[in-house]
Amino acid sequence: MDAAEKAAGTLAKMTQRAGNVFPNYLAFTKEISEFGPIDHKTQELIHVACSMMSQCEMCISLHIQGAASHGASKEEIMQAAMLAISMGGSPKVMYMHYVFDELEDLFD
Template sequence: MNAAENASMTLAKMQQQAGEVFPNYLNFTKQISQFGPIDHKMQELIHVACSLMSQCEMCISLHVQGAASLGATKEEILQAAMLAISMGGSPKLMYMKYVFEEVEDLFD
């Protein structure tokens, strides 16, 4: 099972187990994505960088796929990830492995 599949399974279990807390969280994140002038592709690129900063393999997978589905190029995704490395240093660099895996699956 890949990281995106693991994330989907985790989200489904949260839906079942967290009562109203999880739907409220999802509504909150939806409201944030609709607030302001940043388009959804750019939001996903920001999420790619944040996922790398958080060192979350499942998040990286989901947001690289999300960015690509909204028209982000391989180069835009890699730059977003590398911006996180510029802020986070070598520990974040190690998580580029997951970005490279996703972009290779999506673009190569």
């Protein structure tokens, strides 16, 4: 099971087991994504960088897939991930293998 599949399973369990809390959280995040002028591709690229900063394997996978589905190129996704490295240093370099794995699955 890859990281995106694990994340989907976790989100499904949260929906089942967290009452109204998780659906309300999802509504909140949806509202944020629809607020303001930033297009969805750019939002996903920002999420890629934030996922790297958070060192969240499942988030990296999901947001790379999201960025690609909104038209981001392999090069744009790489740059977003590398911007996180510029802020986070060597520990973020170690998470690039998740980026490389996901990009290989999507683009190669």
